[in-house]
Amino acid sequence: MDAIILQILNGLDKGSAYALIALGLTLIFGTLGVVNFAHGALFMIGAFCSVTLSKLLNLSFETVDPTQKDFLGNPLKVKTPYVESWFGPEVGATIIDWSVPLAILFAIPIMLVIGYVMERGLIKHFYKRPHADQILVTFGLAIVLQEIVKFYFGANPIQTPAPDALSGVANLGGALGLQIAYPIWRLVYIGFSLLLIFGAFAFLQFTTFGMVVRAGMADRETVQLLGIDIDRRFTIMFGLAAAIAGLAGVMYGPINAPNYHMGMDFLVLSFVVVVVGGMGSLPGAVLAGFLLGILEAFASTTWATTTIPGINQIIIYLVAIIVLLTRPRGLMGKKGVMED
Amino acid sequence: MLGLKKHDLSLLIIVAILTMAAPFLLNPFPTESGMAQFNAGYPDLMQKFVIFGIFAIGFNILFGLTGYLSFGHAAFLGVGSYACVWMFKLLGYNVLPGILLSIVVSGLFALLIGVITLRRSGIYFSILTLAFAQMSFALAYSVLSNPKFNLTNGETGLQVYADDPQWFHSDRLPDLPHLFGLSMRATHRMELGAWEFQFNVGYYMCAVIMLLCFYLAIRIFRSPFGLMLRAVKSNQQRMNYTGLNSRPYTLAAFVISGMYAGLAGGLLSAVDPLAGAERMQWTASGEVVLMTILGGAGTLIGPVLGAGLIKYFENIFSKINESVLHGWFGFLPDGLEDFVITLVYPFVGKGWHLTLGVIFMLVVIFLPGGLVEGGQRIGRLFRGKKPSGAAKSATTEPAE
Numbered sequence: 005m006d007a008i009i010l011q012i013l014n015g016l017d018k019g020s021a022y023a024l025i026a027l028g029l030t031l032i033f034g035t036l037g038v039v040n041f042a043h044g045a046l047f048m049i050g051a052f053c054s055v056t057l058s059k060l061l062n063l064s065f066e067t068v069d070p071t072q073k074d075f076l077g078n079p080l081k082v083k084t085p086y087v088e089s090w091f092g093p094e095v096g097a098t099i100i101d102w103s104v105p106l107a108i109l110f111a112i113p114i115m116l117v118i119g120y121v122m123e124r125g126l127i128k129h130f131y132k133r134p135h136a137d138q139i140l141v142t143f144g145l146a147i148v149l150q151e152i153v154k155f156y157f158g159a160n161p162i163q164t165p166a167p168d169a170l171s172g173v174a175n176l177g178g179a180l181g182l183q184i185a186y187p188i189w190r191l192v193y194i195g196f197s198l199l200l201i202f203g204a205f206a207f208l209q210f211t212t213f214g215m216v217v218r219a220g221m222a223d224r225e226t227v228q229l230l231g232i233d234i235d236r237r238f239t240i241m242f243g244l245a246a247a248i249a250g251l252a253g254v255m256y257g258p259i260n261a262p263n264y265h266m267g268m269d270f271l272v273l274s275f276v277v278v279v280v281g282g283m284g285s286l287p288g289a290v291l292a293g294f295l296l297g298i299l300e301a302f303a304s305t306t307w308a309t310t311t312i313p314g315i316n317q318i319i320i321y322l323v324a325i326i327v328l329l330t331r332p333r334g335l336m337g338k339k340g341v342m343e344d
Numbered sequence: 345m346l347g348l349k350k351h352d353l354s355l356l357i358i359v360a361i362l363t364m365a366a367p368f369l370l371n372p373f374p375t376e377s378g379m380a381q382f383n384a385g386y387p388d389l390m391q392k393f394v395i396f397g398i399f400a401i402g403f404n405i406l407f408g409l410t411g412y413l414s415f416g417h418a419a420f421l422g423v424g425s426y427a428c429v430w431m432f433k434l435l436g437y438n439v440l441p442g443i444l445l446s447i448v449v450s451g452l453f454a455l456l457i458g459v460i461t462l463r464r465s466g467i468y469f470s471i472l473t474l475a476f477a478q479m480s481f482a483l484a485y486s487v488l489s490n491p492k493f494n495l496t497n498g499e500t501g502l503q504v505y506a507d508d509p510q511w512f513h514s515d516r517l518p519d520l521p522h523l524f525g526l527s528m529r530a531t532h533r534m535e536l537g538a539w540e541f542q543f544n545v546g547y548y549m550c551a552v553i554m555l556l557c558f559y560l561a562i563r564i565f566r567s568p569f570g571l572m573l574r575a576v577k578s579n580q581q582r583m584n585y586t587g588l589n590s591r592p593y594t595l596a597a598f599v600i601s602g603m604y605a606g607l608a609g610g611l612l613s614a615v616d617p618l619a620g621a622e623r624m625q626w627t628a629s630g631e632v633v634l635m636t637i638l639g640g641a642g643t644l645i646g647p648v649l650g651a652g653l654i655k656y657f658e659n660i661f662s663k664i665n666e667s668v669l670h671g672w673f674g675f676l677p678d679g680l681e682d683f684v685i686t687l688v689y690p691f692v693g694k695g696w697h698l699t700l701g702v703i704f705m706l707v708v709i710f711l712p713g714g715l716v717e718g719g720q721r722i723g724r725l726f727r728g729k730k731p732s733g734a735a736k737s738a739t740t741e742p743a744e
Contacts, residue, residue: 039467039470126709129709133712134411135466135467136407136411136413136470137708137712139413139467139470140413140633140637140704140708141705141708141709143630143633144701144702144704144705144708145701145705147697147698147700147701147704148698148701148702148705150697150701151695151697151698151701152690152698154695155690155695155698268626268627272474272475272478272626275471275474275475276471276475278471279468279471279472279475283467283468313486313487313490313492314482314483314486314487314488314490315487317482317483317485317486317487318479318482318483318487321475321476321478321479321482322479324475325460325472325475325476325479328463328464328468328472329460329463332463332464
């Protein structure tokens with residue numbers, strides 16, 4: 005029982021990253037009809053937003069402390085981050101400690117702008133071109149973004165620790181008499197993803213803006229005939245999708261140290277998730293994300309890997325192939341989406 | 345001649361001459377000069393040119409003709425490599441059985457994957473092939489290399505060990521891949537003044553095979569079968585409405601291009617008998633897409649050009665470091681020199697992928713026909729100045 009709950013948690017954890025990226029992919033796909041191969045790069049950029057923020061916060065100046073000596077006998081140089089000198093040592097240290105959650109605030113505007121610029125500057129010109137061209141140009145963009153990040157941050161993973169208060173291990177299920185120790189940050193990640201997902205759905209479901217966007221997804225031309233500037237709204241949706249991917253990346257930093265190719269690694273799996281969930285179906289993407297995450301977690305147990313070695317590496321692809329052969333439109337795909 | 349039209353025949357002959365004379369053409373700088381690092385006329389790199397040329401020609405048969413964008417072609421390359429090394433392990437170092445088996449195995453593998461993936465088209469197809477390739481990569485990397493059943497030797501890569509059977513190996517034969525006793529590594533060096541030219545057996549074998557592949561590709565392009573594939577690209581729906589089942593044609597194209605990829609993989613193993621799983625990773629699939637698009641998808645010569653260009657940059661561009669740049673821009677005043685170097689530096693050396701990405705994006709945005717289209721446009725620009733007769737012939741050229 006303990007093990008099962010543990011694996012479900014593991015699966016939710018991995019699955020929430022898939023679900024968030026897949027949600028963004030589907031949003032872009034459903035609104036603009038573009039397959040965005042650069043979406044993984046957005047996830048990666050989000051993670052590097054938190055790296056940048058923690059670097060910025062750690063910018064420091066040196067002062068010479070005459071009362072202390074270093075091992076050579078010279079006066080000790082003390083590095084003090086600017087934040088600590090501005091807000092006092094206590095508050096400053098807390099700010100630096102909480103740099104990852106703070107990076108959420110930092111990343112939202114950046115990701116919105118990146119998404120907006122990407123759509124207006126590049127992808128807009130590809131609506132009328134074949135899908136292959138859209139894939140290719142976003143693939144090229146992904147390479148470029150990835151290489152730029154690599155140039156500035158290097159090829160090695162950069163540690164972005166979670167705040168001290170959230171980096172321990174929580175004992176769940178104490179009341180039920182179960183022994184389930186689980187890292188707090190991963191629980192935070194699951195909660196955060198659920199919040200984000202519900203937020204996105206609520207936004208689409210309960211606001212006028214969301215209603216117009218949904219109408220546009222269903223029938224773009226009619227909405228335009230009603231005199232609504234649907235293109236502008238779709239551009240904003242692209243920015244939102246970019247922000248969702250970015251936030252997923254920001255919060256993923258403490259789980260896996262960000263490196264420049266993390267986006268590509270997630271992208272391939274997220275595509276599989278989108279296809280399994282059904283192209284253009286938002287609930288499908290989320291559902292498939294969590295399901296595949298849980299499936300992968302169960303396939304990674306010792307029992308599974310000793311029965312079939314390496315099953316955890318291929319289970320997702322196997323399931324994807326089976327689903328597509330039996331339900332070609334995916335779990336919740338609708339008729340007529342991408343069937344030309 | 346050879347069942348080709350005059351236009352295609354001259355193209356084939358030009359390519360043949362260029363590949364045969366490549367050791368000269370790619371070595372324009374004297375060995376001792378500072379520019380010698382830009383020479384590409386050494387066996388390793390030339391072999392890569394032609395082998396990846398084959399890979400790209402094969403990819404082009406699928407993508408260029410039918411428009412089906414496969415993001416998983418590296419899987420076939422990897423399967424071919426493994427098949428070839430297995431032949432080395434079992435039979436001995438003669439490359440012939442290895443190459444033949446790699447074509448057969450990758451063809452079968454392509455048939456299996458094609459039957460499944462070609463049920464969908466468009467984006468679904470791209471993603472499905474991508475998923476298959478990643479699955480093959482995972483299979484090769486970890487699943488099929490456990491102690492009970494070791495097919496791929498995992499991370500280390502498959503190679504020939506001393507205790508392998510090698511049934512047809514005898515002491516007279518070289519202990520390296522060879523073609524009936526002629527070692528792939530055998531290189532004839534010719535010194536001519538300050539230049540040194542290398543003629544490598546492995547290169548010439550691969551080059552001859554590439555010419556055969558190129559010839560076959562021309563025949564496919566000009567055949568009724570090729571025409572049918574083009575019809576799939578331009579309007580598959582209409583084809584289906586006329587009662588024509590397009591699946592067998594696309595499947596045939598998929599299998600043929602998978603066999604080309606397998607052949608390329610087999611040759612990679614033939615010139616260097618070590619097959620690793622990283623050849624199957626999806627970045628490798630992306631690379632062949634880059635090559636084909638960069639050169640010009642749907643054209644005959646484009647993929648070869650693209651493959652050569654990318655492999656050249658990968659090997660040569662990445663060697664340029666900061667001191668080389670300082671050497672180049674040394675004539676500029678100091679401040680300007682540093683400024684220019686900081687501008688250029690991210691794009692060379694380790695950052696050559698950035699250059700590749702930028703060029704690729706520019707090509708996709710402005711030149712969907714690749715470098716070949718660029719060449720045609722420039723050619724038209726020059727011809728356009730001449731009287732109308734020349735301009736007319738330029739406009740009636742088929743838009744390849």
